[in-house]
Amino acid sequence: xxxxxxxxxLDRDAAVGILDIAEDMADVATRAxxxxxxxxxxxxxxxxxxxxxxxxxxxxxxAKRLSADVxxxxxxxxxxxxxxxxxxxxxxxxxxxxxAVVLRHGASGAASVLANxxxxxxxxxxxxxxxxxxxxxxxxxxYSIRKRLHGTASRGRDLDGIRVxxxxxxxxxxxxxxxxxxxxxxxxxxxxxxPATLLPVGVRSWPVAVTHDLDAAIASGADAIMxxxxxxxxxxxxxxxxxxxxxxxxxxxxxxxxxxxxxTMVLHxxxxxxxxxxxxxxxxxxxxxVLDQVTNGVSIRMAVLYLVLAGAMEAKS
Amino acid sequence: MAARxxxxxxxxxxxxxxxxxxxxxxxxxxxxxxxxxxxxxxxxLADRIGAxxxxxxxxxxxxxxxxxxxxxxxxxxxxxxxxxRTPSPTRVPATGIDGATVVLVDDVLYSGRTIRAxxxxxxxxxxxxxxxxxxxxxxxxRELPIRADFVGKNLPSSVHExxxxxxxxTDGDDLVEIS
Numbered sequence: 001x002x003x004x005x006x007x008x009x010l011d012r013d014a015a016v017g018i019l020d021i022a023e024d025m026a027d028v029a030t031r032a033x034x035x036x037x038x039x040x041x042x043x044x045x046x047x048x049x050x051x052x053x054x055x056x057x058x059x060x061x062x063a064k065r066l067s068a069d070v071x072x073x074x075x076x077x078x079x080x081x082x083x084x085x086x087x088x089x090x091x092x093x094x095x096x097x098x099x100a101v102v103l104r105h106g107a108s109g110a111a112s113v114l115a116n117x118x119x120x121x122x123x124x125x126x127x128x129x130x131x132x133x134x135x136x137x138x139x140x141x142x143y144s145i146r147k148r149l150h151g152t153a154s155r156g157r158d159l160d161g162i163r164v165x166x167x168x169x170x171x172x173x174x175x176x177x178x179x180x181x182x183x184x185x186x187x188x189x190x191x192x193x194x195p196a197t198l199l200p201v202g203v204r205s206w207p208v209a210v211t212h213d214l215d216a217a218i219a220s221g222a223d224a225i226m227x228x229x230x231x232x233x234x235x236x237x238x239x240x241x242x243x244x245x246x247x248x249x250x251x252x253x254x255x256x257x258x259x260x261x262x263x264t265m266v267l268h269x270x271x272x273x274x275x276x277x278x279x280x281x282x283x284x285x286x287x288x289x290v291l292d293q294v295t296n297g298v299s300i301r302m303a304v305l306y307l308v309l310a311g312a313m314e315a316k317s
Numbered sequence: 318m319a320a321r322x323x324x325x326x327x328x329x330x331x332x333x334x335x336x337x338x339x340x341x342x343x344x345x346x347x348x349x350x351x352x353x354x355x356x357x358x359x360x361x362l363a364d365r366i367g368a369x370x371x372x373x374x375x376x377x378x379x380x381x382x383x384x385x386x387x388x389x390x391x392x393x394x395x396x397x398x399x400x401x402r403t404p405s406p407t408r409v410p411a412t413g414i415d416g417a418t419v420v421l422v423d424d425v426l427y428s429g430r431t432i433r434a435x436x437x438x439x440x441x442x443x444x445x446x447x448x449x450x451x452x453x454x455x456x457x458x459r460e461l462p463i464r465a466d467f468v469g470k471n472l473p474s475s476v477h478e479x480x481x482x483x484x485x486x487t488d489g490d491d492l493v494e495i496s
Contacts, residue, residue: 001401017403024388024404033441038391066391155406306391311401 001307003115003124007135007182012158015185019143020155021303026296028065039068042099042309047090048127049075049105054270054294055127055137059102062301068309071098086110087119094120100309101125108132108174123308131172131234137269138178140300142186144289145224147296148265160187165217167193167250168228168277171200172235175269176228180208193217195250197239214250218259225260226267227252227278247276257282265289320481324470324493329453332469333362336451337369339467344418347374349446351417353387355435356405360386361486362453363422385409387421387442392434409442419445420467424482426452429463454493456480 001014010018028034044063048056056072063070073093080089090101100123103111108130115124128134145162146154164183170176170192183190190208192199203210211217218225230246240246247253252266257279260266266278266288274280283290324332344350347370354363367384371377390396390404421435432450439448451467456474474480474495483492 021404024406027407031441032443035441036391037437038396307401310396311399 001311003111003126004135004304004308005111005115005124005126006133007138007178007185008133010135010182010185012185012187015139015142015182016156016158018139018300018303018307019146021306022139022143022296022299023155025065025302025306026299028302029295029299035065035067037067038306039063039066039309042068043097044068044070044100044102044305044309045093045096045098045122046070046072046102046127047093047104048073049080049086049103049110050128051076052104052128054297055104055134058294058297059125059127059136059301059305061298062305065298066302066305068099068305071096086114087117090114090120094122098122100305102127104128106130125304125308128174130174131177132174133178134174134269135178135182136297136301136304137175138182139304140293140297141175141179141226141267141269142182143296143300144267144293145188145265148289148292149223158186159183162188162224163191163222164188164224164226165191165193165222166226166228167214167217167252169198169230169239170194170203170228171198171239172231173228179226180206184208191217191220191222193250195240195246214252214256215259218256221261222264224265224267225252226269227272227282228269229271229273230277243276251276252278252282254279254281257285260287263287267293269293320494320496322492322494323472324454326485326491329469329491329493332453333365334369336467336469337366337373340366340420340449340451341370341374343449343466347377347383349417350377350383351410351412351414351419351445352384353409353414353419353421353435353439354384355421355423355431356386356388357487358482358484359421359423360405361484362424362451366420366422366451383410383412387435387438389431389434389438392437394430394434407438407442413443414439414445415443416446418447418449420449420451422451424453424484425480426450426455426463426465426468427458427480429459429461432463433461453482454480 102125104127110129111126184207192210193214268290352363354360371379385408388405388407390402449466452465453469455468456472481494
């Protein structure tokens, strides 16, 4: 694998393969020495043009567990605020000799541009581009669901027939887009629940069921329910009347949480707005896999970095 | 060149039985003994040796409690020269390997680089009291100062020849051939 740009590039076998390698990576964390020498001598640059806590730390931890060196760049306090372009920033960092770039950028398609422009030779891993894709997040969500369902017998399995309900700000969510593609590829049935204003144009052509009624979606049952953060920073218009009304209609409050099936797991990509899209009781319950998602994120990112960096350089296309 | 069979099923079984006895003799019994197979066929051979030892020494357990698998993919020195390899699971017995005598099991010993990687991997798992090496076939051409303690068959070969180990669990039959 040369780059990791989009979940669309993954077929079922490739996706299951990444999840299986992540299982091996997760085992490493339990050892006396939780570190592998695999990427010794490789340098990974984290280019974060948007704010991030868990994704940046997760990629950094993953690279370090594989013995790679890490350079971290965040746009705040850098020359980007002086007007430097993505191309110049990337080439500057590439000139320092790096093997992979982990890119988070506010523009949809930024990772693809960087990978296919010929500006740099390094492998590119998309860590979120605008409202487009966030493939490693979708992989860790699929991994978390599979792990919670099948435990130690997870290896080699897909998510055939699993019902996943994704709730909230679909319009601005790259997590939702990547998840719809990946979960469908793995055989899951995805239902989207959102106010009409927070559904993207063309959602009817996606391979999903769409509803505006969270209570009905909960009543029809699901194996996993994924609450999305309302991305106020991307909102340039009034998409719903007030936060309270949104929470009332589309938030996972204590009453709705009580109506979930006993085995329904609760996911959230973080950061959570407690009391808004998810209640504290739901976030902290035993059915919540929010912290598992963070742990599993490191394993998934180790698997992805291994796949893009460890093999012989494939012919550049 | 046509393939020539050097070990048949009965030969393989005899070799594994002898190796099992030799392991027990060298270790003065099965106490603190852990077998770790190197994927893929080393794992199958470790399982078979474990079953034989379990039948001989009741304390060893017959359910494979002290038999595991040690994947060395992440420790190889040739990762950058080949297409990406897919790692296999590592399984370590619940008793761990600290203070144990670990016998690494592989099908063919050749350059010794796989065993070098296995020794590194083992060091990250714990600190065994001793590490031994059992192989079904030793074909020579070592590139590192590594030797096997228990050998099924020494098979002098040319570097241009291929040694092909087939085991019933994955390949349908038991066979070692040279071509």
